[in-house]
Amino acid sequence: MQLDAKIPGGPLAEKWDKHRFELKLVNPANKRKFEIIVVGTGLAGGSASASLAELGYNVKTFCIQDSPRRAHSIAAQGGINAAKNYTNEGDSIWRLFYDTIKGGDFRAREGNVYRLAQVSNNIIDQCVAQGVPFARDYGGLLANRSFGGSQVQRTFYARGQTGQQLLLGAYSALMRQVGTGKVKMFPRREMLDIVVINGQARGIVARNLITGEIETHSGDAVVLCTGGYGNVYFLSTNAMASNATAAFRAYKKGAYFANPCFTQIHPTCIPVHGDYQSKLTLMSESLRNDGRVWVPKNPEDERRPHQIPESERDYYLENKYPSFGNLVPRDVASRNAKEQCDIGKGVGETGLAVYLDFEDAIKRDGKDVIEKKYGNLFQMYEKITAENPYETPMMIYPAIHYTMGGLWVDYNLMSTIDGLFVLGEANFSDHGANRLGASALMQGLADGYFVLPYTIGGYLAGTTLEEVTTGHSAFKESVTSLNDSIEKMLSINGKRTVDDFHKQLGHIMWDYCGMARNDEGLKKAKGMIQQLREEFWENVIVPGSKKDFNQSLERAGRVADFLEFGELMLIDAISRQESCGGHFNEAYQTAENEALRDDENFCHVSAWEFTGKDKEPVLNKEELKFENVELTQRSYK
Numbered sequence: 201m202q203l204d205a206k207i208p209g210g211p212l213a214e215k216w217d218k219h220r221f222e223l224k225l226v227n228p229a230n231k232r233k234f235e236i237i238v239v240g241t242g243l244a245g246g247s248a249s250a251s252l253a254e255l256g257y258n259v260k261t262f263c264i265q266d267s268p269r270r271a272h273s274i275a276a277q278g279g280i281n282a283a284k285n286y287t288n289e290g291d292s293i294w295r296l297f298y299d300t301i302k303g304g305d306f307r308a309r310e311g312n313v314y315r316l317a318q319v320s321n322n323i324i325d326q327c328v329a330q331g332v333p334f335a336r337d338y339g340g341l342l343a344n345r346s347f348g349g350s351q352v353q354r355t356f357y358a359r360g361q362t363g364q365q366l367l368l369g370a371y372s373a374l375m376r377q378v379g380t381g382k383v384k385m386f387p388r389r390e391m392l393d394i395v396v397i398n399g400q401a402r403g404i405v406a407r408n409l410i411t412g413e414i415e416t417h418s419g420d421a422v423v424l425c426t427g428g429y430g431n432v433y434f435l436s437t438n439a440m441a442s443n444a445t446a447a448f449r450a451y452k453k454g455a456y457f458a459n460p461c462f463t464q465i466h467p468t469c470i471p472v473h474g475d476y477q478s479k480l481t482l483m484s485e486s487l488r489n490d491g492r493v494w495v496p497k498n499p500e501d502e503r504r505p506h507q508i509p510e511s512e513r514d515y516y517l518e519n520k521y522p523s524f525g526n527l528v529p530r531d532v533a534s535r536n537a538k539e540q541c542d543i544g545k546g547v548g549e550t551g552l553a554v555y556l557d558f559e560d561a562i563k564r565d566g567k568d569v570i571e572k573k574y575g576n577l578f579q580m581y582e583k584i585t586a587e588n589p590y591e592t593p594m595m596i597y598p599a600i601h602y603t604m605g606g607l608w609v610d611y612n613l614m615s616t617i618d619g620l621f622v623l624g625e626a627n628f629s630d631h632g633a634n635r636l637g638a639s640a641l642m643q644g645l646a647d648g649y650f651v652l653p654y655t656i657g658g659y660l661a662g663t664t665l666e667e668v669t670t671g672h673s674a675f676k677e678s679v680t681s682l683n684d685s686i687e688k689m690l691s692i693n694g695k696r697t698v699d700d701f702h703k704q705l706g707h708i709m710w711d712y713c714g715m716a717r718n719d720e721g722l723k724k725a726k727g728m729i730q731q732l733r734e735e736f737w738e739n740v741i742v743p744g745s746k747k748d749f750n751q752s753l754e755r756a757g758r759v760a761d762f763l764e765f766g767e768l769m770l771i772d773a774i775s776r777q778e779s780c781g782g783h784f785n786e787a788y789q790t791a792e793n794e795a796l797r798d799d800e801n802f803c804h805v806s807a808w809e810f811t812g813k814d815k816e817p818v819l820n821k822e823e824l825k826f827e828n829v830e831l832t833q834r835s836y837k
């Protein structure tokens with residue numbers, strides 16, 4: 201299939217305005233004739249549902265949790281970027297655009313990223329109007345701090361709870377519309393299939409997680425805002441319920457999956473400390489504003505940090521990257537931490553950690569100032585590790601955190617299935633091969649508040665939609681096939697739990713498709729996953745029944761999808777014979793061990809097409825054109 205990203209022509213800065221003018225409009229009286237299904241209530245889904253309902257559309261909104269407020273977005277800590285230039289450091293829309301393109305190692309679309317930078321400023325205004333309590337400076341203006349990959353302070357924040365405050369803003373807007381009757385809320389539902397009729401997305405099939413009932417819902421368009429797939433690695437910083445099911449099942453119905461191997465490993469997480477752990481905790485990147493990363497100069501140095509004198513410490517990021525120092529992008533910081541641990545300089549009991557030290561910042565600014573900025577993060581760290589980070593440096597290690605890959609979407613955020621839009625972390629759009637810190641919240645809210653409300657109107661106004669009800673045979677077929685699969689899972693009655701399979705899958709993905717990859721390992725992992733998948737369908741035990749609340753059954757469905765999806769990630773990683781951003785193939789590195797791109801052969805988005813069970817997917821390429829920035833080897837020195 202020829203992929204058409206539908207990027208408007210004309211100068212970069214005028215594309216979005218021109219496009220908005222050219223999009224067909226649905227007149228206000230007609231909007232109430234349309235029904236739109238939104239799956240997900242994180243920042244992307246919450247903002248989209250509220251905005252669409254505000255415009256007059258009828259919206260049905262679904263989420264797994266008991267309340268929209270509990271979406272994974274609530275966990276976001278450090279902040280949200282915008283090009284306001286409040287700090288007068290020379291920031292601009294262009295600079296945010298450039299930093300994002302460069303940070304993503306030149307594997308994102310110029311047109312999309314420029315639009316993101318343009319609307320970033322509207323997001324802050326919108327959220328302030330909603331009452332989001334962003335931190336302020338002494339004069340009352342909104343405060344900013346730095347995040348990785350940028351030399352200006354453009355990150356707006358609410359302590360280390362920015363996601364929570366932004367989500368409460370979007371949630372209030374959403375609940376206002378629930379109150380007006382324009383949004384009908386369906387919590388505790390898991391979407392298990394997309395229904396496609398005449399090539400158009402016309403509904404979903406969902407399981408009621410309380411009663412077990414399989415429900416069908418029709419609509420004129422479907423919007424997926426179902427988050428990222430980091431939990432394919434089992435241990436990640438994502439919420440326990442984050443999953444790939446909605447996106448993966450849409451892929452199986454014809455939506456292409458783009459760049460699945462582009463995953464982000466965050467450099468500052470609390471290290472793994474046991475075999476029985478099911479979750480990893482992030483220590484926000486914002487901490488690298490004031491914390492200094494170091495390891496002992498001598499390998500295997502077992503002294504406590506305070507016993508190691510300054511002259512025997514290696515502040516390796518500051519030394520190697522003097523311009524960006526501790527605030528290099530995440531992929532660079534993570535690989536460097538791994539490198540230090542690989543040569544024996546890692547600290548702590550496992551040797552798989554580096555220090556993040558606040559001693560200098562506390563001496564310089566005082567404990568009070570540091571507490572005001574990061575208090576809740578320090579508290580969280582102490583609760584988990586029983587170490588006081590005001591007195592002893594934090595120990596941190598990289599962990600899976602975010603997924604840049606996702607369903608392929610065009611400039612209108614529409615997938616390769618007509619009428620199926622994908623927003624937020626679930627799409628692949630704006631971050632290329634590496635996302636910069638504080639840019640996910642920006643993208644999710646840009647998509648939901650400021651992009652989709654226009655582009656979906658263009659689709660609805662320009663498309664013929666036949667009358668469709670849930671009585672259509674496509675709904676019935678989907679329900680039958682879902683029931684069959686659920687019954688099969690329940691009937692296996694094997695010996696291994698769902699979590700046991702998930703954990704093993706996570707080990708395979710982390711060992712062979714993690715921070716560093718090579719062809720031999722990727723191919724080996726592919727065979728291992730195929731075997732594990734076979735065993736799953738013969739030996740998994742899923743207790744309980746399908747007719748009521750059954751978390752084992754929920755997880756079994758998600759893990760079954762991860763077991764197929766993990767293989768797609770490996771196939772993608774094998775096919776991309778270069779290194780870029782978070783995809784680091786050891787065969788392709790510069791003399792200084794940085795990712796070495798191959799722009800001649802791989803300056804494209806890899807969009808994978810499902811061709812059938814146990815068949816190899818087909819690769820479709822969207823060539824990336826850079827007309828405004830020059831492709832260079834990334835340097836943060």
Ligand SMILES: Cc1cc2nc3c(=O)[nH]c(=O)nc-3n(C[C@H](O)[C@H](O)[C@H](O)COP(=O)(O)OP(=O)(O)OC[C@H]3O[C@@H](n4cnc5c(N)ncnc54)[C@H](O)[C@@H]3O)c2cc1C
Nearest residue numbers: 240241242244264273277278279391427624625638640641
């Ligand atoms: C610990 C942590 C801290 C972070 N801090 C920051 C930060 O400071 N700044 C930043 O920019 N980014 C940050 N991120 C990244 C950011 O939080 C996420 O990328 C973003 O919140 C994703 O939002 P979303 O709306 O796309 O999806 P989510 O918030 O993940 O929401 C997904 C929604 O989809 C629903 N859902 C999923 N599957 C189904 C299904 N099958 N059926 C029905 N509903 C479904 C869920 O119930 C949920 O409502 C952080 C991430 C983590 C893990």
